[in-house]
Amino acid sequence: MPATFKHLKPEDVRKLKNYELSARLMVEGWLSGRHRSRQRGSSIEFHEYRGYTPGDDPKLVDWRVFARTDRVFLKTFEQETNMEMHLFVDSSASMGFPLADGVSKLDHASFFAACMAWLVVRQTDKVSLHLFDDRIRTSLPLGSTRTHLHQCLNALENNKPGNKTSLAAALERSLPVLNRRGTLVILSDFYEDPAAIFKALNPYIHRGFRIHLFQVLTPMELDLGEIGLARFTDLETGEKLTIHSQQVRESYREAVRQRIQTLRTLAAGRRVDWMLARTDESYFALLDRLTQ
Amino acid sequence: MTFSLLNASLLAFTALIAVPVLAHLFAKARPREFPFPSLQWLRQVERKTTNLRKPKDWLLLLLRTLAVAAIVAAFLQPLLFSGAQLTAANARKTLVLVVDRSASMGFVEQGQSRFVRATAQAEDILKGAGSQTLANIVWLDAVPDPEFPDPAVNVNALRDSLRRAQVTQEPGEVNESIRIALEQLGRGEGAKELYVISDFQSSAWKNVALSIPPNVKLLTLPVATTEASNAALTSLVVQPERPVSGTEARVLCRVRNFSAAEAKTTVQLAFAEARQSRGITLPPWGEGVAEFRVPCGAAGLQSLAASLPEDAFPSDDRRFASIEIRENWRVASEGPPQDASLVLWQRALASFGWLDMKSTAPDPEVRLAVHAAPDRAAELRGAAERGATVICQPGEDWSGSAWMAFWNAGSKDAALRAEQLNREKDKPWTMQAAQEDHSLWQVFRSGEFGDPAAGNVWRRLHLKLADDQILLRYADGVPALAVQRAGKGWLLLWNIELDETMSDRVQQSSFLVLLGELLLHHGESGVSTALRQFIPPQTLFWQPGVPLAADQVRLNDDAGREIDSIHDAAQSPPVFRAREMLPPGNYRWMLDGQTAERASVNFPADAESDLRTLDPASLGVGKSVTLSAAAALAAQRDGLPLWPWCVAIAVLALLLESLLARSAIRMQTT
Numbered sequence: 001m002p003a004t005f006k007h008l009k010p011e012d013v014r015k016l017k018n019y020e021l022s023a024r025l026m027v028e029g030w031l032s033g034r035h036r037s038r039q040r041g042s043s044i045e046f047h048e049y050r051g052y053t054p055g056d057d058p059k060l061v062d063w064r065v066f067a068r069t070d071r072v073f074l075k076t077f078e079q080e081t082n083m084e085m086h087l088f089v090d091s092s093a094s095m096g097f098p099l100a101d102g103v104s105k106l107d108h109a110s111f112f113a114a115c116m117a118w119l120v121v122r123q124t125d126k127v128s129l130h131l132f133d134d135r136i137r138t139s140l141p142l143g144s145t146r147t148h149l150h151q152c153l154n155a156l157e158n159n160k161p162g163n164k165t166s167l168a169a170a171l172e173r174s175l176p177v178l179n180r181r182g183t184l185v186i187l188s189d190f191y192e193d194p195a196a197i198f199k200a201l202n203p204y205i206h207r208g209f210r211i212h213l214f215q216v217l218t219p220m221e222l223d224l225g226e227i228g229l230a231r232f233t234d235l236e237t238g239e240k241l242t243i244h245s246q247q248v249r250e251s252y253r254e255a256v257r258q259r260i261q262t263l264r265t266l267a268a269g270r271r272v273d274w275m276l277a278r279t280d281e282s283y284f285a286l287l288d289r290l291t292q
Numbered sequence: 293m294t295f296s297l298l299n300a301s302l303l304a305f306t307a308l309i310a311v312p313v314l315a316h317l318f319a320k321a322r323p324r325e326f327p328f329p330s331l332q333w334l335r336q337v338e339r340k341t342t343n344l345r346k347p348k349d350w351l352l353l354l355l356r357t358l359a360v361a362a363i364v365a366a367f368l369q370p371l372l373f374s375g376a377q378l379t380a381a382n383a384r385k386t387l388v389l390v391v392d393r394s395a396s397m398g399f400v401e402q403g404q405s406r407f408v409r410a411t412a413q414a415e416d417i418l419k420g421a422g423s424q425t426l427a428n429i430v431w432l433d434a435v436p437d438p439e440f441p442d443p444a445v446n447v448n449a450l451r452d453s454l455r456r457a458q459v460t461q462e463p464g465e466v467n468e469s470i471r472i473a474l475e476q477l478g479r480g481e482g483a484k485e486l487y488v489i490s491d492f493q494s495s496a497w498k499n500v501a502l503s504i505p506p507n508v509k510l511l512t513l514p515v516a517t518t519e520a521s522n523a524a525l526t527s528l529v530v531q532p533e534r535p536v537s538g539t540e541a542r543v544l545c546r547v548r549n550f551s552a553a554e555a556k557t558t559v560q561l562a563f564a565e566a567r568q569s570r571g572i573t574l575p576p577w578g579e580g581v582a583e584f585r586v587p588c589g590a591a592g593l594q595s596l597a598a599s600l601p602e603d604a605f606p607s608d609d610r611r612f613a614s615i616e617i618r619e620n621w622r623v624a625s626e627g628p629p630q631d632a633s634l635v636l637w638q639r640a641l642a643s644f645g646w647l648d649m650k651s652t653a654p655d656p657e658v659r660l661a662v663h664a665a666p667d668r669a670a671e672l673r674g675a676a677e678r679g680a681t682v683i684c685q686p687g688e689d690w691s692g693s694a695w696m697a698f699w700n701a702g703s704k705d706a707a708l709r710a711e712q713l714n715r716e717k718d719k720p721w722t723m724q725a726a727q728e729d730h731s732l733w734q735v736f737r738s739g740e741f742g743d744p745a746a747g748n749v750w751r752r753l754h755l756k757l758a759d760d761q762i763l764l765r766y767a768d769g770v771p772a773l774a775v776q777r778a779g780k781g782w783l784l785l786w787n788i789e790l791d792e793t794m795s796d797r798v799q800q801s802s803f804l805v806l807l808g809e810l811l812l813h814h815g816e817s818g819v820s821t822a823l824r825q826f827i828p829p830q831t832l833f834w835q836p837g838v839p840l841a842a843d844q845v846r847l848n849d850d851a852g853r854e855i856d857s858i859h860d861a862a863q864s865p866p867v868f869r870a871r872e873m874l875p876p877g878n879y880r881w882m883l884d885g886q887t888a889e890r891a892s893v894n895f896p897a898d899a900e901s902d903l904r905t906l907d908p909a910s911l912g913v914g915k916s917v918t919l920s921a922a923a924a925l926a927a928q929r930d931g932l933p934l935w936p937w938c939v940a941i942a943v944l945a946l947l948l949e950s951l952l953a954r955s956a957i958r959m960q961t962t
Contacts, residue, residue: 094329105329191330221329230326232334241331242323243338251337259333 005153007107007114015284019291021119049073083125084142084180087113088170089156090188090216092133093236096161097218099279109187109216110156112283116185121149128178129155132170133162139174164236165191168200181208187277189216191236194263198270205270212273212290215263219280224252298369305364312356316349355949362942365934372932384424386443386480388473389414389450392432392490393457394464395900399491399605401518407459409515410489415454417487418447426480429453432490434462434829434873436469443480461607461875462828463899464493466500477508484508491516494904502913512908521551523574524608524901525559528598528894532815534616534657536646537591539812541615543584545598549574550902563596564589591619593890595850595878608901612878612892614824621815622651627662633685633790634662636798640807647811656680658811663687666694673698677779681814685786686753695755699776699785702755712794713750720748723772723788726762732813735805742802745772751794753787764788775814782814824891832870834881834889839866845888850878 052061052072062075095106113129120127124144129152131138138155140148167188184204190197190213201211219225227245234240245252260276267274277286297303328334391414397407414429421427426443429450430436439453440446470488477484484507490497492514504510527546535541543563549555559582560569570582586596593616600609623641627634637660642649647658659675661668661684669690676682684698688710695702713720723745725733736744745764749772757771764773774785789795797803826832832847842859845868849855856871868881874893881889895901 097327097329189329191332218329227326229323231323232326232328232331234331235327235329237331239331241334241338243334248334248337252333255333255336 005114005150006157007110008118008153012111012115012284013118016115016118016122016287019119019287021123021291048076050076083120084128084182085116085120085125086128086130086142086174086178086182086184087116087152088130088132088167088174088184088186088188089113089159090133090165090167090186090190091131091137091159091162092165092189092191093161093163094165094189094191095216096235097221099218104161105189105216105218105279106159106161108277108279108283109214110159112214112277112286113185113187114153114156115283115287117149117152120144121146127152130170130174131155131159132167134164134166134169136170136173137162139177141177161235165189167192168196171197171200171204175203178204178209183210183212185212185214187214187216189221190263194259194266197263198266198272201270201272205272210273212275213263213267214275214277214286215260216277216279219278222253222256222278224249298371299367302364302367305367306361308364309357309361312353312360316353316356352949352952355945355952359942359945359949362938362945366938366942367935370934370938372934384482385485386426386477386482387417387421387485387487388428388430388443388476388480389417390430390432390436390469390473390486390488390490391454391457392464392488393459394433394493394496395459395461395607395895396464396491396493396496396605396903397515398459398461398607399516399520399522399903401516401520401604405459406491406515407457409517410491410513411454411457413513413515414487414489415451418451418454421447424482426482428476430469430473430476431457432464432466432469433460434465436465436472438472438476443476460828460873461895462873463896464490464496465829466496470500470502474505474508486510487513488908489513489515491903492905492908493900493902494906495899495902497906497908497911500911502911504913510913512911512913514905514908516903516905520605520903520905521553521555522605522608522901522903523555523557523600523603524548524550524605524895524897525598525600525611526579526608526897526901528596528611528613530596530613530615534618535588536618536621536815537588538646539588540585541588543586543596543598545570545582545584545611546579547572547574547582547600548579548897548901549577550904552576557600559598559600561586561596561598564594588615588617591617593617593887595890595892597878605901605903607876608895608897610876611894611897612825612876614878614890614892618657620646620648621658621811622648622653622656623658623660624651624653624656625649625660625662626668627660627664631663632792636790636792637662640798640804643804644808644811657815659683661685666690669694669698673700673778673783676781676783679780681782681784681811682778683784683786683810685788688753690753699757699783700778701757709754711752711754715750715794718750720750721752721766721768721770722748723764723766726759726765730763732763732809735809736802741805742800744802744806746800746802747788747795747797749789749795749797751789751791755787757785773810784810784814824889826874826891826893827896828873828893831872832874832879832891832893834868834891835863835865836868836881836883836888837865840868840883842868844884846882848880848882849874850880855879 049062049065050073052074056074060074060076062073065071065073089109091106095104095109097105099105099108117127117129121144126142126144127148128142129138129140130136138159140152140155143151165188167186167190204211224245229242229244231240231242264274275286275289277283391410393407397405397410399406418427423445425447426445427447427450428443429439431439439450473486477486486504486508488510492512502510524547525545526548529544529546531542531544543561545559545561547557547559554576555574556571557574558569558571560567561584563586566586568584570584572580572582574580593614595612595614598611602609625634625638625641638649641647641660655678657680659672659680659682661672661682664672664684664687666687666689672682672684686695686698686708688708690708692703695708725745733744735741749766752766752770752772754770757774761774761776762771763775765771770787771785772788776783776785788797790798792798834845842861845857845859847855847857847868847870855874858869858871860867860869876893876895879891879893880887881891
C-alpha cells in the first residue's frame with residue numbers, strides 16, 4: 001500500500017492488520033465464506049435445534065429426534081452469504097469545521113471511512129462509497145479489489161466540504177441502487193431533523209440493512225468552549241449570530257445533550273447503532289468499539 | 293460628621309464623572325467573527341441569555357465612573373471632621389493629659405507594655421498641639437502630680453518627660469488625678485480639653501464617678517488591647533512572726549489566678565541560702581496557698597522572698613518579707629509567794645532552753661499567772677490582746693465579773709466555785725482529751741510521749757465552757773484545759789492543780805511534753821503581715837525609738853545599693869523615711885554600717901493584679917468620646933484629609949476594572 005493517501009496512513013494500516021470485522025457486523029451479504037449470517041437458511045452448516053412453533057415449515061422438522069423423544073424440534077442451518085458495506089460520508093459545509101493540526105471534521109470522518117474500506121477489501125468483501133451534502137456528490141459502486149480501494153481513497157482525498165446537509169435526500173436517492181441488503185455506515189454531524197433522517201432510513205431498515213450512525217462532532221460543538229463574545233457564522237447558511245459563549249454555555253450544552261438523546265432514542269427504537277465520534281478521540285476507538 | 297473641600301474652586305471638574313457614562317453609551321462592541329458548523333442549537337439558547345450580558349457592562353461602567361469620581365475628589369482635597377469637633381490646632385486652648393502609670397500599665401501586650409502605648413499616644417496628641425496651646429501632663433499613680441505647676445506652651449518638654457517616664461509599682465488614685473487635671477484646666481485659657489489615657493483597669497475605675505464641667509471636653513483613650521490573664525503572689529505570711537531560733541517557721545504563700553482558665557504554677561521560696569519550690573494548681577478566678585517550712589537558724593533579722601515564674605506582668609510575681617528570729621521567748625510569772633503550784637510551774641518552764649524565765653522586759657511573749665488574784669484578770673486579757681500567750685490558773689476567789697473580764701464570757705453573778713475531794717476517801721477526777729483531731733495531740737499519737745491526759749486531780753474549779761474551747765476535760769465535762777483567741781494573742785485556762793498534795797499530774801511523763809507543745813502551738817500567732825512590710829502608697833520608714841543622728845543611718849536595698857532617705861527629726865521619736873516610694877524588694881536600715889532593721893516593700897496585688905479592664909463609655913460621663921488611637925484625635929481636631937483614600941479608591945476601582953475587562957477580553961479571545 002503506497003503511503004500517498006492522505007486518509008490512510010501506513011501506521012494506521014499496521015494497526016488495522018490486527019482488526020477483523022466479525023460478529024457485530026454480521027448481516028446477509030457480508031464477507032461470504034468467512035462469516036455467518038443470523039439468517040437461517042439451507043446451507044450445509046448445522047446451526048441448532050429449536051422447538052416447533054405454529055407456522056414453521058414442516059420440512060425443517062427433524063423426524064429422527066421426534067421418533068426418539070416424541071417431541072417436535074426443528075433443525076436449523078447457518079446461511080452462508082456475501083457481504084456488502086455502504087459507506088456514506090457527509091461532505092456538507094459544516095463538516096469543513098477546522099480542527100487542530102490542519103484537519104477538519106470531514107478529514108476525521110474520511111480517516112475512519114478509509115480504515116473501514118481497507119478492512120472490508122482486505123477480507124475480500126465489497127464496499128461502496130457515497131459522498132453527499134444536499135445531494136449525492138460522488139458515488140462509487142460496490143467493489144472488492146485493491147484498485148477499487150484506491151478509487152475510494154482518491155475520492156476521499158479529493159473531497160471538499162460542499163453545501164447544506166441533507167442525508168435524507170442522499171439516502172432516498174441511493175435506495176434504488178442498493179439492491180441487496182448489507183451494512184450502511186453513515187458518518188455525519190446530523191445537522192438536520194432527526195425525524196427526517198429516520199424517515200429516510202426506514203426503507204433500509206425494513207429491507208434488513210444493518211445501519212451504523214457515527215455522529216461526528218468536535219468538542220467545541222459539544223461544549224461551546226470559552227470563546228467569549230463573538231459573531232458566530234453558520235458554515236452552511238452564512239447566517240450570523242452575536243452571542244457570548246460563556247453566558248449561553250450551560251443552555252447550549254443542554255440543547256446538545258437533548259439533540260443527541262433524541263437521535264440515540266430514535267436509533268435504539270429501530271435497532272440502529274448510534275455512536276458519538278468525537279474528533280478529539282482517535283477513530284481507532286470507534287473501530288475498537290465496533291469490533292468488540 | 294462634616295466635610296469640607298480645600299480646593300473647592302476645582303468643583304467644575306466633577307463634570308468629568310459623565311465621561312465614562314457617555315463613553316459607555318456611545319461605545320459599540322465589535323465582536324470578532326467566529327465560523328461555527330451550525331447555529332441550529334445556538335439559536336435555541338440565544339433568547340434566554342440576551343439580558344445576561346448587561347450586568348457586567350454596568351459593573352464596568354460603575355467602576356470607571358467611581359475611578360473618575362475618586363480622582364476628581366482627590367484633587368478637591370476633602371477633609372472629614374468627626375462629631376466631637378475639637379478645637380482646631382491653631383486655636384487658643386488648654387489641654388491636660390492624664391497618663392496612667394500605675395502598676396497595671398506595665399502589663400505587656402503584643403510585645404509592648406500598656407504604658408509605652410499610652411506615652412506614644414500622649415506624644416501624638418502633643419505633637420498636634422499648636423503654638424497657642426497650653427498643655428500639661430498629670431501622672432496617674434498613687435500620688436498623682438502634674439508635670440508642670442501650671443499648663444504651659446513648652447510642649448517639647450512634656451514630650452521629653454513622656455519619653456523618660458516609667459511605669460510605677462503603685463496603685464492609681466483616679467479621682468485625685470482627675471481633680472488635679474481639672475484644676476490645671478481651670479488655670480488654662482481658651483477651650484479646655486482633657487485626655488485620659490489609661491488601661492481603665494476595672495478594679496481602679498469601677499467605683500469612679502467622674503464629674504466633668506460642661507466647658508471641658510473629655511476624651512478617653514483605652515490602651516488595653518487584649519483580655520489579660522495573670523497569676524499573682526498576693527500575700528506572704530510567716531508563722532510565727534517572730535520564731536525562736538532552732539525551731540521551724542511556716543511560710544504561707546497565697547497565689548491568685550486572675551483568669552477564667554485553671555492555671556498551674558510553681559512557687560519558689562528563697563530564705564537564707566536555701567531555695568524551695570512547690571507546684572500549685574489555681575482554679576479559675578480562685579487562689580491557692582503554697583506552704584513551706586523553713587528552719588530558723590541564728591537569731592536575728594532575716595529576709596525571705598517568694599516568686600512565681602515570670603509572666604507578661606512580672607511585677608506581682610515576687611513578694612518579700614522580713615522575719616525576726618528570736619533567741620528565746622521571755623516569760624513573766626506571777627502568783628502568791630511560795631505557792632507550791634507556782635514553784636512547780638517555774639521549774640517546769642525553766643527546763644525549756646528556749647524560754648527566758650529571768651527576763652524583766654515590760655511586754656514578755658509568755659505570761660504565767662498561777663492562782664492569780666481576781667484584780668489581775670483584765671490585765672492578763674489585755675496582755676493577750678497585745679500578742680502575748682497567757683497561761684492562767686485562776687484563784688479560788690475569782691468572782692463572776694473577774695471571770696468575765698478574763699474570758700469575756702459567763703455572768704457577773706456566777707463566781708468560780710472551787711471543788712475539792714478527800715484524797716484518802718474519794719475517787720480522784722481523771723481527764724481525757726477533747727477535740728481529738730486537734731494538732732496539739734499529734735505528737736502523742738505514737739504513744740512514745742505518754743498520755744497527755746494522764747494524772748489524778750483532787751482539787752479544781754467548777755466552770756462551764758463552750759466545747760470548741762476545751763482541750764482537756766474531766767470525766768464529768770468540767771474543762772481542765774481550755775484555749776481562747778484574744779486579740780493578737782492566746783488565753784490558756786489551766787484548771788489542773790499541780791500542788792502534789794492535790795494532784796499527781798506533774799509526776800506524769802507527758803507533763804513537760806504537753807507544756808512544750810502547748811506553748812509551741814499557742815506561741816506568738818504571727819498571722820500579722822504588717823510587721824516591717826510596706827505596700828505603696830506607703831513609704832518605707834523606720835522609727836528607731838532612740839534619737840539617732842541623720843548621718844548614722846543609711847537605707848540600702850538587698851543588693852547593698854544605697855537608697856535616698858530623709859530624716860524627719862520633727863517627729864518624736866524621729867523617723868527615717870525613704871525619699872520616694874520604692875519598688876518591691878527587701879531593704880535594710882544600716883546603723884553605722886550594721887544592719888539595724890529590715891523591711892520589705894511589696895506590690896499592691898489586691899489593687900493592681902486583676903488586669904481586667906472596663907469600657908470607658910461605662911463611666912457615664914456625658915460628653916466623653918472614646919477613641920482607639922491618637923491619630924483619630926488629630927483627625928477630630930484638624931480634619932482627616934481624605935485625598936489618600938480617594939486615590940486608593942481610584943486605584944482599586946481601576947484595578948478591578950482592568951481585571952474585569954481583561955477577563956472579558958480573555959473570554960472573547962479564547
